[in-house]
Amino acid sequence: MDFLKDKKLLFRLWIGLLALGLVVLAITNYRVNFYGNSRLLPVSLGIFVTATFLLGIYFQKVRVVMHGAAFMIFVAAAFAGFSNWLPQTIGEPPPFEEKIADISTMSTQELADLGEKLIFGAVGASTVKGSIGKGQCPLCHVFGSSEHGERAPNMYGLPDRSEKIVKLDEYQNRDTVQTVAFDGSGIAESGLEYMAESHACPNCYVSPGFGKGGTNDRESPMPAIHKSPINLTIDEMVAIDTWSYIREGLEAPSVDEMRVAYEKFIPEDERPQASSGADGEGEGGESQLYATGDEPLPKLFEKAQCTVCHVIPGIPDADEGDFGPELYVKTNAPKRMKDKNYTGSASSVEAYILESILDPNLYIVPDFDEDLMPEDFGTGLNAKTVFRIVNYLSQLEKGKDPPNHEEM
Ligand code: HEC
Ligand code: HEC
Secondary structure (H helix, E strand, C coil), rough: CCCCHHHHHHHHHHHHHHHHHHHHHHHHHHHHHHHHCCCHHHHHHHHHHHHHHHHHHHHHHHHHHHHEEEEEHHHHHHHHHHHHHCCCCCCCCCCCCCCCCCHHHCHHHHHHHHHHHHHHHHCCCCCCCCCCCCCCCHCCCCCCCCCCCCCCCCCCCCCHHHHCCCHHHHHCCCCCCCCCCCCCCCCCCHHHEEEEHHHHCCCCCCCCCCCCCCCCCCCCCCCCCCCCCCCHHHHHHHHHHHHHHHCCCCCCCCHHHHEEEEECCCHHHHCCCCCCCCCCCCCCCCCCCCCCCCCHHHHHHHHHCHHHHCCCCCCCCCCCCCCCCCCHHHHHHHHHCCCCCCCCCCCCCCHHHHHHHCCCHHHHCCCCCCCCCCCCHHHHHHHHHHHHHHHHHHHCCCCCCCCCCCCC
């Protein structure tokens, strides 16, 4: 064994093994600390630098390469060390819908933010297409200054428009199915009161051209938003109005003025209360949206918002919706699929319902307007919700009793 006598070679072998040991140590440290919140990752790079440097000193031929490598790893280590030491953020689940605080203690901006959240689901969501909150207004209304409302008037310019509408002869001498909110309420005398009346009593005055089909604008398709299924409290409607003023750069009336306007059109026994939070099934405070799929069917249809637009046979309280057809789907789906204008691809009642939910404009039921049923509707519903909806609707037949929803 000649080379054992060569001291220089022996020394190099020893250094080589030491460097190898350091590399193994560095890799082990890296693996152990890669997951989790440890901040020891840069230690590995430090050990690498040492190992490379060591090799560079004693292996003359590769010295330049080794020192170059050591330097690069050192720079990398410095960066990694720096970012590794920054505070680590941990993803948190979104907070639960907070209970509505006393709005008279809120700043105007906070109140407007609450209004935006009630309409669109989140602060800042008014610019995000398809956003919808507890108030459900974007189901029917558009809000952008340049958008055209198909289903309902554009909400842009509402505060100004309201001032003008109350002075119109058509407004003051209206001939609708319900000319006052309740006996003795009177009609609106200011723009602010008009907004409150529009929310509490959509039938009182119907915007020309937007009435229920065939009623000659004498009846409104909009649900009274302080009643089921939307159930907003007076304070929540005040927040929505505040947003309507603020976002157009207008000064909002005071909370008290707005409350008085709503009290003019909503009798005491019809005013929804904010939920106490204790029973978890409060009428007002919590979000109606986002069905889990486990609620009783009537609640499920309400949360999925179908009842705003459709009459659903056999479901209590689903007898008002007038935007879409009555959902006798078992009777109607076969007729639709045979229609020579049918452009969908369903061949069973169930598939037809699915298609109607997920891609509503694929085929438009005769005598109904295009673009009425929201396009991105299906994305907010989970599989269990959709399954139970399809299961129930597919059994609804004209002239037959609907199935018992309590067993489904
Ligand atoms: C199911 C569809 C639908 C929903 C949901 C809906 N609206 Fe309406 N809304 C209408 C229709 C249609 C009209 C026009 C007929 C009328 O004047 O009643 C209207 C009219 C109005 C008016 C009067 C507008 C004007 O120019 O005179 C206001 C204000 C209003 N809605 C506010 C709201 C708010 C706020 C929400 C949400 C909390 C909402 N609406 C939810 C359909 C809807
Ligand atoms: C904003 C109003 C609106 C909402 C909300 C809505 N729909 Fe519709 N829906 C319509 C309109 C309008 C039509 C008819 C025009 C068309 O075919 O798109 C329709 C058509 C349908 C049809 C076809 C009916 C037939 O006779 O062929 C089905 C099924 C249906 N909707 C189911 C649902 C379900 C389930 C929900 C809730 C998850 C829902 N819709 C929510 C407006 C709505």
